[in-house]
Amino acid sequence: MADFSLFKSKMAVSRFTADEPTKISVDELREGLISFRFKEEPGLPVTCGFVDFVNLYGLDSQFRDHAHVFGAYFAGAIRFDKKSVPASAIKREVERECEKFKESSGAKFIKREKKNEIKGDVTSYLLSRIPANTSFVPFVVDMTTGNGYYYSTSKKDFERFEELLERAYGTSFSQVGFEEVDSDFLTYVWWSTESDSFTEMPLGKKLTKTFAGDKVSVSNDEQKVSVSGDIEEAKLSVSKGADVTKLEILAHIGEDERKFVASADGMISGLTYEASMLPEAESEELTPFIEATNDVFGLLDLWVKRYSLAQENGSGLTPEIRKSWGTGAYCSKAFEDI
Numbered sequence: 531m532a533d534f535s536l537f538k539s540k541m542a543v544s545r546f547t548a549d550e551p552t553k554i555s556v557d558e559l560r561e562g563l564i565s566f567r568f569k570e571e572p573g574l575p576v577t578c579g580f581v582d583f584v585n586l587y588g589l590d591s592q593f594r595d596h597a598h599v600f601g602a603y604f605a606g607a608i609r610f611d612k613k614s615v616p617a618s619a620i621k622r623e624v625e626r627e628c629e630k631f632k633e634s635s636g637a638k639f640i641k642r643e644k645k646n647e648i649k650g651d652v653t654s655y656l657l658s659r660i661p662a663n664t665s666f667v668p669f670v671v672d673m674t675t676g677n678g679y680y681y682s683t684s685k686k687d688f689e690r691f692e693e694l695l696e697r698a699y700g701t702s703f704s705q706v707g708f709e710e711v712d713s714d715f716l717t718y719v720w721w722s723t724e725s726d727s728f729t730e731m732p733l734g735k736k737l738t739k740t741f742a743g744d745k746v747s748v749s750n751d752e753q754k755v756s757v758s759g760d761i762e763e764a765k766l767s768v769s770k771g772a773d774v775t776k777l778e779i780l781a782h783i784g785e786d787e788r789k790f791v792a793s794a795d796g797m798i799s800g801l802t803y804e805a806s807m808l809p810e811a812e813s814e815e816l817t818p819f820i821e822a823t824n825d826v827f828g829l830l831d832l833w834v835k836r837y838s839l840a841q842e843n844g845s846g847l848t849p850e851i852r853k854s855w856g857t858g859a860y861c862s863k864a865f866e867d868i
Contacts (some may be wrong), residue, residue, distance in 0.1 A: 548676025
């Protein structure tokens, strides 16, 4: 029985793409994932590898079609086992082992190379004696292009995932952000949702409408400010040159509603899904969940195009517009010197 509990009603997600569009068969991808499936390495601080939804905690993932193939998409997960030993414990054991070595060898001093070797052995031994903190991150990849979604925003863990997927898939991948826009992109989105009544945009056969939520983070060269609820301070900061780094977005996409927080680096957190979209068993479909993720990133791509067009025709967020939009009656001392 497949376990789809990794897919939840609220998820963080980042987008990745193959550096060159690459098509792969189900069998080829399965063989690649099996080659780099999770293996226990008790003496390492971080161990990771692919697992399937039938065998999350096991060591024999096979990635059978019925639980992992949904149209053009292949779904799986990567398992992380992480351990950490206090530096003081390592230092204490290294000193003890160094004394043992000097006694047994008759040496008065220990060369740096030998001390590093002892430290490595001690660290591996201590790591092997403590339990790991185990976590899983699901992912989906379009087998016709190599593009997909990684349901986490941890850049360090994504780099480990990326390295393994490149070996399994046979091509290189990159995390996708808002590369085609400037730092004021989310500021423009926020301003547009409040200042322009025409925020409806077609996404395929669906009509979308975007609203800004009540959570926003702004930043300039001097400080970072996060607010929730009362956003007048953030607007005033924007009027004086700061830009939005995180913005809560409420989106109507067709008949569905989505709430999420978009970051300036192109990642999404807190993306909501209806309970009906969550698969519960191997007979369930993951397709609605994937399509909902597609819609959200498709909406953001529409905003990127709209922003780029505004930059080209001079209708973007100018300093004058910032001042007139962001200036309000409420002024906190925290923003007077921005």
